[in-house]
Amino acid sequence: MVIIASVFVFIIAVIFRLLDNSAKLFISNGISVSPFYLSAETVIEEMNKLDDDKLKQKLRRNLFFQKLHKVFTILAILTLIAGIVLEINNPELIYLF
Numbered sequence: 001m002v003i004i005a006s007v008f009v010f011i012i013a014v015i016f017r018l019l020d021n022s023a024k025l026f027i028s029n030g031i032s033v034s035p036f037y038l039s040a041e042t043v044i045e046e047m048n049k050l051d052d053d054k055l056k057q058k059l060r061r062n063l064f065f066q067k068l069h070k071v072f073t074i075l076a077i078l079t080l081i082a083g084i085v086l087e088i089n090n091p092e093l094i095y096l097f
Helices: 002-019 022-028 040-049 053-089
Strands: none
Touching: 002 053, 022 053, 040 053
């Protein structure tokens, strides 16, 4: 059952990745960026150059989504590993099917 929980945690991580649209914010404001997945350092560097407080607030929110994405991805991996270890020791998932 822990393996199934890791899938749900991974889905949450994907949702946070989809909520992070910092490249779209830059492009819509006339700032060209080459990669579509911007690192936190790149976003912070570009934020320091901006004067628009509303755009900075949106970019801070996107940085928060990036951090949540990383946290939930790590949790999904750890949960998957724990689930595999638990299934090896006490197989329950195989009896559900």
